[in-house]
Amino acid sequence: MSEPQPTAKRKKPRGIARLIAGRCIACGARCQSACPVNCIEMNDAGEPIVEAPKCIGCQKCVKICPATAMDMYFTAEEQQILAELATSAAPVEDETDPEAAALSKKLSEYKGVWVFIEQTEGEPARVSWELLGVGKELAVKLGVELCAVVIGDGVEPLCVEAFAYGAQKAYLVDAPVFRNYRTEAYVEACCHLIETYKPEVILMGATGMGRDLAGAVATRVGTGLTADCTGLDIDVKRNLMQTRPAFGGNIMATIMCDKFRPQMSTVRPNVMPMAARNEEARGTIVREEFTVPEENILTKVIEIIRDTHGKGSVDIAGAEFIISGGRGMMGPENFALLQELADELGGVVGASRSAVDAGWMPGDRQVGQTGKTVRPKIYIACGISGAIQHLVGMQDSDIVIAINRDKSAPIFEVAAYGIVGDLFQVVPAITKTIRELKQKKS
Numbered sequence: 001m002s003e004p005q006p007t008a009k010r011k012k013p014r015g016i017a018r019l020i021a022g023r024c025i026a027c028g029a030r031c032q033s034a035c036p037v038n039c040i041e042m043n044d045a046g047e048p049i050v051e052a053p054k055c056i057g058c059q060k061c062v063k064i065c066p067a068t069a070m071d072m073y074f075t076a077e078e079q080q081i082l083a084e085l086a087t088s089a090a091p092v093e094d095e096t097d098p099e100a101a102a103l104s105k106k107l108s109e110y111k112g113v114w115v116f117i118e119q120t121e122g123e124p125a126r127v128s129w130e131l132l133g134v135g136k137e138l139a140v141k142l143g144v145e146l147c148a149v150v151i152g153d154g155v156e157p158l159c160v161e162a163f164a165y166g167a168q169k170a171y172l173v174d175a176p177v178f179r180n181y182r183t184e185a186y187v188e189a190c191c192h193l194i195e196t197y198k199p200e201v202i203l204m205g206a207t208g209m210g211r212d213l214a215g216a217v218a219t220r221v222g223t224g225l226t227a228d229c230t231g232l233d234i235d236v237k238r239n240l241m242q243t244r245p246a247f248g249g250n251i252m253a254t255i256m257c258d259k260f261r262p263q264m265s266t267v268r269p270n271v272m273p274m275a276a277r278n279e280e281a282r283g284t285i286v287r288e289e290f291t292v293p294e295e296n297i298l299t300k301v302i303e304i305i306r307d308t309h310g311k312g313s314v315d316i317a318g319a320e321f322i323i324s325g326g327r328g329m330m331g332p333e334n335f336a337l338l339q340e341l342a343d344e345l346g347g348v349v350g351a352s353r354s355a356v357d358a359g360w361m362p363g364d365r366q367v368g369q370t371g372k373t374v375r376p377k378i379y380i381a382c383g384i385s386g387a388i389q390h391l392v393g394m395q396d397s398d399i400v401i402a403i404n405r406d407k408s409a410p411i412f413e414v415a416a417y418g419i420v421g422d423l424f425q426v427v428p429a430i431t432k433t434i435r436e437l438k439q440k441k442s
């Protein structure tokens, strides 16, 4: 005698959405926006056309329609299954949430961590190598490849550089039209790569170029973008946790983009440590034969004027020693004290926003949330209280030395060395001591 076989569970049909003729008021495609699987197209009259084979029967369009113009129907085959299920004692398969299943399928198509390698006239931006450092950590956690995106004209050597900083693969788009950065051309190239290779995460520098490109690309591919991240990590569901200051820097917010891919972030220069360099490292170059007709690009680059290396300008973001002054400096003339100390150390003078707002120092010297992020070997804060908006711009310096006459000033919380005293006595004393030490040595 044979054993009774377990009865197979049968799936209950969910139906397919359709438009009820004459009901649509062309409300602005709410049904299309609600559809999680993009199976609704709008016709010229602003009415929906449902692509029936793609519909998963979630009823979102039906629920959102303000004119009750959508309903669900069952095919003849589905109606037969429903009739059979109604009369049979066979178990019905538990419903899995089709929307969640469709989302998870869509997200799983995206793999890999990408870093956009920013370059101007072939010269790479240091922030790109910093991003490869944090990108590597993310790629290891996700168990995926770390890839560089190199766009330009004659920029293949940058792929090799990217391998030295940890990239395993480089997507190279190399053509004369990409010689100089122009939003239209670079957006086309980036979107082409994204649509072809589907990355999970894309990181760009929060520089003029990176901010412009990231925003335009995110808009085009329809995903989220978190600007000026100060921390990046991966959660248990493989989502990118993007941390950045919010509400004027008073809180740190962690932002997720859990329904769209790729997840895009920008990070300011000097926020992440440089990736370790390995000259021996090798990787794969994927050359994309992609270009954009020059006549399609409205912007023409006439001349590149570099403002950071010009005469008289000071690059505080790249300095190894920074002596910053705040409102405690009492006036612009007193910054000469800081300049003397900076000259002895081979450093530069920075400032808090209060000092900049008071007109004591130019805006390009401002350190902090709305100024520059710095990561020098030594940061000396003179007469700066240590507001959170200032700290986010300098707290990752190797050594912070704070000089303040208020022993409870918050700056001391991030300082390796704190001097409670009057800066007008302390700063000249330090300068004098350094001079004497130098003289003894020579």
Ligand SMILES: Cc1cc2nc3c(=O)[nH]c(=O)nc-3n(C[C@H](O)[C@H](O)[C@H](O)COP(=O)(O)OP(=O)(O)OC[C@H]3O[C@@H](n4cnc5c(N)ncnc54)[C@H](O)[C@@H]3O)c2cc1C
Pocket: 248, 249, 325, 326, 327, 328, 329, 351, 352, 353, 354, 355, 366, 367, 368, 369, 370, 371, 372, 382, 383, 384, 385, 386, 387, 388, 389, 390, 393, 403, 404, 405, 406, 409, 421, 422, 423, 424
């Ligand atoms: C949206 C937003 C963005 C901001 N962005 C920035 C930013 O990018 N960078 C930034 O710096 N700020 C920024 N701020 C401003 C920030 O909140 C603080 O107001 C500012 O940093 C305070 O500057 P300060 O420390 O120089 O001045 P104060 O807070 O007034 O501190 C002066 C300090 O000097 C000390 N002092 C006075 N005299 C002496 C003396 N003789 N010797 C020793 N110590 C002395 C005092 O004890 C005091 O601690 C931002 C604020 C907002 C709302």
Ligand code: SF4
Pocket: 016, 017, 034, 035, 036, 037, 038, 039, 040, 050, 054, 055, 056, 057, 058, 059, 060, 061, 062
């Ligand atoms: S039922 Fe769901 S999947 Fe089908 S068209 Fe409507 S929103 Fe899209």
Ligand code: SF4
Pocket: 019, 023, 024, 025, 026, 027, 028, 029, 030, 031, 032, 046, 047, 048, 064, 065, 066, 067, 068, 069, 070
């Ligand atoms: S939501 Fe309803 S009214 Fe609006 S476009 Fe869709 S079918 Fe028409």
